[in-house]
Amino acid sequence: MQPTSSYIGRFAPSPSGPLHMGSLVTALGGFLQAKVHNGIWRLRIDDIDPPRIVPGAVESIQSSLIAHGLLWQDEVVMQSHNQQRYQKALHQLSESGLVYFCECTRQQIKAKGPYYAGTCKYKTNLTPPYSVRFNNPGGVCSIEDNRLGTVSTDPVATGEDFIVKRKDGLYAYHLASVADDIAMGITEIVRGEDLLLPTACQWSLFRALQKTPPQCMHLPLVTFADGRKFSKQNYAPALDNNCAAQNLTEALSYLNLQVPVEIVHSGVNEVLHWAIEKWHTKHFC
Ligand SMILES: [Zn+2]
Structure with missing residues (x-):
């Protein structure tokens, strides 16, 4: 059909x-x-x-x-x-001031708590390699699901400045998935x-x-x-x-x-x- x-x-x-x-x-x-x-x-x-x-x-x-x-x-x-699609999406976020570089190691982040605390948000002199993080404007409190109805989500967890491009240069899952779903x-x-x-x-x-x-x-x-x-x-x-x-x-x-x-x-x-x-x-x- x-x-x-x-x-x-x-x-x-x-x-x-x-x-x-x-x-x-x-x-x-x-x-x-x-x-x-x-x-x-x-x-x-x-x-x-x-x-x-x-x-x-x-x-x-x-x-x-x-x-x-x-x-x-x-x-x-x-x-x-x-890759070009993800680069373009990252550029769009960057133009809107919605990304920043982060030099933190996994251990440093873990020592401070379960979620990344925005440590590098206002840093200017960073030591490479660095990742690129989403400057998250605010967490999502709930989503509408077509099977489960309204589902509450933790705004602290969803509001984390998650990585959009990794230190090794690979684009991260969230960015790639969203850019492709849009395209x-x-x-x-x-x-x-x-x-x-x-x-x-x-x-x-x-x-x-x-x-x-x-x-x-x-x-x-x-x-x-x-x-x-x-x-x-x-x-x-x-x-x-x-x-x-x-x-x-x-x-x-x-x-x-x-x-x-x-x-x-x-x-x-x-x-x-x-x-x-x-x-x-x-x-x-
Ligand atoms: Zn950092």
């Missing part, structure tokens, strides 16, 4: 390993949101941090998405190709609940770049039995592409949808078709 609305969503994994059940839930939730809005669902590979890139992960992520019927539209966006025309960000705070931080950046933040939906996290989040760092097992219909069924259970057994046996396309129909009736759509 051709897109008929202005909805544009994205799935933005970092290529630090293969997809696991946690990333499948995020991908599937974003895919379903795009489908019920007759919109576009795009794939972006967040590969701005070379040390974290695992060889073969980009191909593995793409083949897993295809095996699970989660077909994205348009060309794949590679963050590593967008890609993203209308809704679908991601895991663990990213509520980063979302609130990014809302400040959207506004600093004179853009209205998109809508957002934060999905339930997949955890191990002991409560730890499913993640590559926690050695969450990779998806078995040969069990795609079963994997989708499990992912849907985390989204409170129980797929009938006969649909699971019919295959991937039937499970997705069923899920799109059911997702329509969920109140948060």
